[in-house]
Amino acid sequence: MERHLFEADHDAFRETARAFCDKEIVPHHESWEEAGIVPRELWTAAGDAGLLGFMIPQEYGGGGARDFRFNTVVIEEITKARASGPGFSIHADLVSGYLLDYATEEQKQRWLPKFCSGETITAIAMTEPGAGSDLQGIQTTAIRDGDHYVLNGQKTFISNGILADLVIVVAKTDPAAGYQGISLLVVERGMDGFERGRNLDKIGLKAQDTSELFFDDVRVPAANLLGEEGKGFIYLMEKLPQERLTIAVVAAAACEGMLETTLRYVKERTAFGRPIGSFQNSRFVLAELATETQIARVFVDRCIEELNAGKLTVSDAAMAKWWTTELQKKVADRCLQLFGGYGFMTEYPIAKAYLDTRIQTIYGGTTEIMKEIIGRTMGI
Amino acid sequence: MERHLFEADHDAFRETARAFCDKEIVPHHESWEEAGIVPRELWTAAGDAGLLGFMIPQEYGGGGARDFRFNTVVIEEITKARASGPGFSIHADLVSGYLLDYATEEQKQRWLPKFCSGETITAIAMTEPGAGSDLQGIQTTAIRDGDHYVLNGQKTFISNGILADLVIVVAKTDPAAGYQGISLLVVERGMDGFERGRNLDKIGLKAQDTSELFFDDVRVPAANLLGEEGKGFIYLMEKLPQERLTIAVVAAAACEGMLETTLRYVKERTAFGRPIGSFQNSRFVLAELATETQIARVFVDRCIEELNAGKLTVSDAAMAKWWTTELQKKVADRCLQLFGGYGFMTEYPIAKAYLDTRIQTIYGGTTEIMKEIIGRTMGI
Amino acid sequence: MERHLFEADHDAFRETARAFCDKEIVPHHESWEEAGIVPRELWTAAGDAGLLGFMIPQEYGGGGARDFRFNTVVIEEITKARASGPGFSIHADLVSGYLLDYATEEQKQRWLPKFCSGETITAIAMTEPGAGSDLQGIQTTAIRDGDHYVLNGQKTFISNGILADLVIVVAKTDPAAGYQGISLLVVERGMDGFERGRNLDKIGLKAQDTSELFFDDVRVPAANLLGEEGKGFIYLMEKLPQERLTIAVVAAAACEGMLETTLRYVKERTAFGRPIGSFQNSRFVLAELATETQIARVFVDRCIEELNAGKLTVSDAAMAKWWTTELQKKVADRCLQLFGGYGFMTEYPIAKAYLDTRIQTIYGGTTEIMKEIIGRTMGI
Amino acid sequence: MERHLFEADHDAFRETARAFCDKEIVPHHESWEEAGIVPRELWTAAGDAGLLGFMIPQEYGGGGARDFRFNTVVIEEITKARASGPGFSIHADLVSGYLLDYATEEQKQRWLPKFCSGETITAIAMTEPGAGSDLQGIQTTAIRDGDHYVLNGQKTFISNGILADLVIVVAKTDPAAGYQGISLLVVERGMDGFERGRNLDKIGLKAQDTSELFFDDVRVPAANLLGEEGKGFIYLMEKLPQERLTIAVVAAAACEGMLETTLRYVKERTAFGRPIGSFQNSRFVLAELATETQIARVFVDRCIEELNAGKLTVSDAAMAKWWTTELQKKVADRCLQLFGGYGFMTEYPIAKAYLDTRIQTIYGGTTEIMKEIIGRTMGI
């Protein structure tokens, strides 16, 4: 089934993104996996190519195209290139929205130009060692003291944690006020008392830096408050659907990619004198995965349209998130199996895809939390 | 998520269809279930209401709206009314296409007016006791003898088998020529040697007549050949996608219907002092079903658009067919479970829905055959 | 894998049971299905054959063999004969335990002889319209008044409800005392104010009578109290493991039966010029079902040994119950599918098996309640 | 449910094995994972502790206890210690059987003493780059030339491939004779033309060496032929059930281990003010896994008894293999999910367990091949 989502501009942008992946990412990814991180130069190159700031108004150095289809193009090309290292998505698909919608004019001028150029790498830090699913349970505090907030606490599992120059930190400015006491503060590289932990060793996403962040009496200028004090939780609720859809976009593209790779393999690999794809079991497995991938594709594309139209509900995003990522897990598992012993060898792309896949049902809100959200919308 | 499929005309037609169901079907369905069949009067009433011939050009007494969205409207309303008895779909969604696309002008004039009015009830007979999935394996023969074909053989599981006045019979006009020897013949009530077996006793679809048909030297006039001799198999291949999509449309609507009923139930029924819907397991089960039903809905609607645009591929239709019907089975099973003991009582709608559901993955091509088709399209 | 469970005595008893099924049940079952009930004569014939009282001491007219392997033999033969109508199991596998362990000597002498002969048919009534899973939520009361209890309330879904002469009724003798106020009373046919509702129409178990029971100021003699007042809930907890294992024994035997029938079918039925069993998908499906059925068999046999040794825990019984019945559902569904259209015809045994199967995950405690129990044992 | 399998001797042996794991393995495993291999000293230490040769007659330096329950004890202790590095199982559970049953007296004297002491590490090489599932498709040849066989070919995925001193190589001594031309040759470290490839980089089993082996005109003395020429395939068929059961024993123990770890975690970790284990979804997931793990345990133990009695069929072993390893995958996946983000961190044992698990459904014969075998036994 043909996709109806894109127009000529998106197709052109896709060419740019694909060329960038081919040239700047693919040849180096393996060495980045060993390093556990990508180089800063990759980010500035991406900035030059227009892949980081396309959604930012031109006045701040961006492309002026706030249309999630452009985000989709980049996500898809990166996913198809199996480039799980570069944390562009956190920056361009998540943080961008917070800065565009909640930053003041002054903040925009201060942050956005380098956001677009890739000189400033961003992150968003919600999760703490003791609170992930339960965001209201965070314990990081930011107590107002004159023109500053004094920030104390610890975050963990922060994507781009090592590279980030600018981190949106979720903290309690009024610890007694429950979710209404939560605010967003922008912490910048170099502020006193802001330290990073080690780069965590993960099952997959080997070239992506994920780390702990420590805040010890960090004096964050009040001018770095994002939006209004006490509205942080509401902002998160507003932005989480887009984050979840982003993950679903990755999932759909990953399924397509794995399926393609596997289809090629089962046509070539033989056993018992026949291509292994010709065994009825293989055919049925692949037919099943192809069906569900196609269905995911149609649904995700539809969700992108809804998002662009400002109509993607919290529940729809949750549906897209859990279903496509659980599908991705299934596709990864079934495809790996079709590779036999080779599937277990990390030099095979399907093995890496399998490893990268496992986080998808966890971050951005677990499958369980998604079902809670949907259930609540249904009134139960 | 709002549906985008329909326009004002369809909505108006839905009102008609719904009113018809409420008035002419719902109050009587239970008694028809006992009878194992619906009365002929129901068909003429449906004809009067415009539910049978809307897709037939006005010159033959129809509504002139060949747009599958109208078919969708009727299917959905009947499904939501849980009216599994009336075999309108065979007539309006399947047979209609054959008559419109392959009948000669003379045949159209002969058959279509009463097709629209409901005076002529139709059926299509492919399956035989010895050949279902493997259509090319049929043994019914129609040997040309002057102006007639002499038809011999047996069909089984024919929907509308008892009521039908006009049956499209798939037969071998050239038994040696493989699939190229298959033709479609229209057999009419009253032809000598055409007998019906008993109305088969089924797990569900209790008010729908399904029967064997016997052909013993039936002399079918050559003027009743549909389309060209030897092209029958190709015609079937052309029309099966629409048949399969029809079944998927039923499936999606049935899922929505069951979910709604169940959601209502779990909010009212209590155990351990709480509505049973409030147990997390119930919530998660329903969130999962709601997600998949929503995803099915979006996919089916998209397939309807493709069909209307003449672009629904054999593979897409097969995907829609197997996936939505397997989903329907899952929804029926999980919902019934939430009713506890009551789910096992046939007076409860969920019990009937469960029973009607089980055929869906079988007729119109089994899930296994669908996967074969999809696999073949993938080149494996 | 050979079974190790049985000894010569059990094998001999199996011959008796099988002969009884072949002669007294199989030829009549279909007509009983139409009647919705089995005749009383079947019960006395079963009594004569020793199938009802084998576990009762000889002094009361029984066989004196309280060894659950004998129960197993009868359950298996009845299941393999697909004789879902006769409610012997309620009587011989469930009620027997209550009478043997909690009845006084006087009660035993009064009730057991006819229990063994089949003149007295028994039932046990826990469930009410408003309380099934939540047994403590029952509202039937039995208030002591002199030598009697005055019983008021309503039960539903009672197996053998129409035939039963003697019903163990769960009631609150002290409504304020929570589970410690629950007692068991034996209500007998003919007591004033004890009425039965209609024989309920069910998805399956067509020949088994299931009905509502009404108690309107029934004066039950105190001599009909079973065990101690206030201990009813504890008695139920003690006996439920055996009831659940009974259901698991049915499930395992049913899986074996369906598998056998289906295996025969797929070897005979052909499509595309080959037995349908020879398609790899059929082979894999059946291999999967055969594996799980075998595993269920080994586990159930082991549980029977544990029960006989007095060591079957509540949690083990719950595991056996939910897992084997969910498996039975899967086996029924997959096997039916392999029958194609024939699977939907009630004249095919697989269709009836499918219908009978659906209650198994519900009665005796739903799958959900089983998981609750197991989870609690795990300390969560 | 208590296990009935073991006697006092096995329990005592378990103490030895456990102590060995605690002292010699656990403290070092992480460094071995980095090295990708375990040190030879570990093997001699294991030999000293009696863990390698317990099944070898005492005359050759072994323990004289050919009873698979001893093997089970070692496998379980190693698995519970999450010590996936040491390839003892290949040696003690697989190769041992070949040497005991097919080696000549002279060969036994030559090989077994150092087999027991751990000075000689063994491997078995069937798989080739072009032939895994389809063993008959191997292309390695061993052509008789006087007192020698000239061995040419390549093997891959060989466990203990780097460490092995003695490798049973499956080769075609008569390439034209199909499976009857296959023989087993023992290739020893240092033979000319025998080279190893690199230690392959895998998803899991990080401390286990797996490698390619190359044979380039290796002159293997005829005295190193194992058993009779041309019987190799039959020997493999005879020994594969034990290999498969070995994998099932690992699977069952791994499930138990993961469940235990996870149960501990969900009782401690809190979210929304409650232990995450107390959410009904967690409880149900764990109840389900506990049930299936228990059922697997009972089945595997029963299979061990059958093996010891010489009655484990090819089909039973295939059932145990595929079912328990698919279960292991499920347990690993569901447990990891319950750890949230921590599950994705390789420092968490559940993450490693997840990685080690994925090979289980592939080696020793894939799930698909197991189903083929079972299906064939069923006559389809």
Ligand SMILES: Cc1cc2nc3c(=O)[nH]c(=O)nc-3n(C[C@H](O)[C@H](O)[C@H](O)COP(=O)(O)OP(=O)(O)OC[C@H]3O[C@@H](n4cnc5c(N)ncnc54)[C@H](O)[C@@H]3O)c2cc1C
């Ligand atoms: C690679 C990686 C990158 C990440 N990047 C970021 C980032 O950039 N920024 C950021 O802020 N965070 C990030 N995260 C954190 C991620 O969002 C959290 O791990 C996730 O939200 C889950 O939280 P948790 O790990 O604390 O799990 P927990 O909340 O402890 O959950 C444990 C388990 O309990 C279940 N559970 C919890 N509540 C319920 C309930 N009510 N009902 C049923 N089940 C429940 C969960 O579903 C889960 O299975 C990242 C994590 C990883 C691993």
Ligand SMILES: Cc1cc2nc3c(=O)[nH]c(=O)nc-3n(C[C@H](O)[C@H](O)[C@H](O)COP(=O)(O)OP(=O)(O)OC[C@H]3O[C@@H](n4cnc5c(N)ncnc54)[C@H](O)[C@@H]3O)c2cc1C
């Ligand atoms: C209520 C009802 C109404 C019906 N209405 C009509 C109607 O109006 N007109 C009409 O012509 N027919 C009708 N049918 C028939 C229906 O289309 C067939 O039953 C269906 O196509 C399956 O054919 P079969 O029953 O012969 O099954 P078979 O073809 O015998 O199939 C048996 C099993 O084998 C499997 N199988 C077959 N081939 C393969 C393969 N290559 N690989 C793997 N598995 C395979 C199937 O999937 C199935 O599980 C109806 C059937 C029912 C029950």
Ligand SMILES: Cc1cc2nc3c(=O)[nH]c(=O)nc-3n(C[C@H](O)[C@H](O)[C@H](O)COP(=O)(O)OP(=O)(O)OC[C@H]3O[C@@H](n4cnc5c(N)ncnc54)[C@H](O)[C@@H]3O)c2cc1C
């Ligand atoms: C054919 C038949 C024969 C029967 N025979 C007998 C008999 O002889 N004697 C007798 O006493 N009873 C009998 N029963 C009743 C049977 O035991 C009950 O139907 C069963 O226990 C479920 O109770 P319920 O129907 O009230 O369902 P409910 O308790 O209303 O449950 C509805 C749904 O909610 C779920 N649910 C309930 N509590 C929880 C929870 N805490 N967490 C998650 N989910 C939950 C259930 O699992 C179920 O899915 C019979 C029933 C049938 C249909």
Ligand SMILES: Cc1cc2nc3c(=O)[nH]c(=O)nc-3n(C[C@H](O)[C@H](O)[C@H](O)COP(=O)(O)OP(=O)(O)OC[C@H]3O[C@@H](n4cnc5c(N)ncnc54)[C@H](O)[C@@H]3O)c2cc1C
């Ligand atoms: C870590 C590791 C350790 C190993 N250790 C050893 C060892 O010590 N010695 C040794 O000899 N080997 C070893 N192996 C090899 C292992 O046994 C093989 O990888 C396995 O048997 C599968 O073979 P393959 O990789 O060639 O897959 P293939 O045979 O190419 O199979 C590919 C896919 O096709 C499927 N398939 C194949 N045939 C059919 C069919 N007829 N019908 C349906 N599907 C089919 C398979 O199930 C699989 O999904 C090891 C492998 C690994 C990864």
